[in-house]
Amino acid sequence: MSRAESAGSAREERGGRRSLGFAETFAAIDLGTNNCRLLIARPARRGFRVIDSFSRIVRLGEGVSLSGELSETAMLRTMEALKICAEKMARKGVTFSRCVATDACRRAGNHEQFVERVRRDIGLKLEVIGTDEEARLALTGCLPLFSKEQKRALLFDIGGGSTEISWVALPEPGGGNKPEIIDWLSLPYGVVNLAERYCEGAVFRDDYEEMAEEIAERLRPFEESNAISARVATGEVQMLGTSGTVTTLAGVHQKLPKYQRQLIDGYRIDFTSLERAIDQVADMTLDERAAHPCIGPERADLVLAGCAILQGICRSWPVGRLRVADRGLREGILLGLMAEARRHRGRPHHRNRPCAPAPQRRAQ
Structure with a gap:
């Protein structure tokens, strides 16, 4: 199995020191211009324990800089990877999840149609996040x-x-x-x-x-x-x-x-x-x-x-x-989801909020 496409099963702890204190399963998908990556984890003594993962190079953003749109070929490649992610999440009984898309979808004129296809055909809700949120999540994931x-x-x-x-x-x-x-x-x-x-x-x-x-x-x-x-x-x-x-x-x-x-x-x-x-x-x-x-x-x-x-x-x-760092956005998402679940213990399916302070200004 290549590094670019993997389904990790090693149990490893990542993140901070606090655990939720109750059994839930969390998933984070980071869909970028080049990669589609998934982490599935459960709370542990030191943050969380990874129970499954997946990564595939999909090149969703191939040609976007030239055409301004996601190509049909790239969307189909990506949807195949997202189907695998959805299947893994179902098998592991995921109860809290967040699926984010970054630069390729931010730039593509047809990203809303792609997001709708993913929702309709796969059942995943893709959230196109801004660069400020991306920066916060990466910082949260890399803090240790x-x-x-x-x-x-x-x-x-x-x-x-x-x-x-x-x-x-x-x-x-x-x-x-x-x-x-x-x-x-x-x-x-x-x-x-x-x-x-x-x-x-x-x-x-x-x-x-x-x-x-x-x-x-x-x-x-x-x-x-x-x-x-x-x-x-x-x-x-x-x-x-x-x-x-x-x-x-x-x-x-x-x-x-x-x-x-x-x-x-x-x-x-x-x-x-x-x-x-x-x-x-x-x-x-x-x-x-x-x-x-x-x-x-x-x-x-x-x-x-x-x-x-x-x-x-x-x-x-x-x-x-x-x-x-072989960590970042996905880990930040998971830690945010767990913090949100901790705040709303007993209430179902709350999406996370940013876990690091918002940037003060943006360089142009």
Whole structure:
């Protein structure tokens, strides 16, 4: 079974420390531009215990940057994956769920028709969320990985159609406050539409450098607005990345014979090692990328576009070390659902609300 399409059965605990105290089953679907991913979990002593999962590359947003609409082929691919998600949820007796769609559906002119087809044919209610909600959920899902040593953090998620970057203020050690998103940026480039912008087919080294420079240029106003580099220079900033790009590079760097989440989630990699891993991927042929156990055929053509986005981020803010997160939106959804269920114990099927403070402003 490939990394891109998996049905996880390993029991693993994620999230915070509190449990609900009663037996319910929760599900979260994150439908992005490139991936359709599901987590099913039950409350546990330290947050929740994953009882099933699923991930498939569907490329829902393929061509949206050019046509402005979801294609029929992409919608059918995605609906097949969503059917599997719905079947798994039914088998596990899910009682609370939330299914969110992000950039591809935000941008597509025909997304409402797609949402209706999913509701009618599969029975899932897709919620198209904004970039602010996406940033809050990712922060909530990644909270356990932040270090207590630094007061500021850059959290980013390289998606298929956009890259979300949050500038976060972390609470003082022992303080009761929650992290606060000071500012966030939704960069309109992810691995799918950046690749479509530069080339037809797979991305290679010839396009890579120009891509990285464009991303760095696009980040300049966000830097100027927040003066992040000044805090980077004094060692106050940590960097955390949640995306297939960073998890792939962590696997490549460790020379893993297969993708192993327990060796990836929370892994720290310095920028020099990150650069070496990117160079290794850039020097591979398409067949070599497809054969690599941490890349695979589904990611082989687009992985270097993600590396270019990552390189642009690292050049803009040379923190020196990156922490890798194989978690994010889905975990944030689950923690929100459980918090909502705790507040409404005994009342059926309440949808979650944001679990992290709302951002104060948005960079353009």
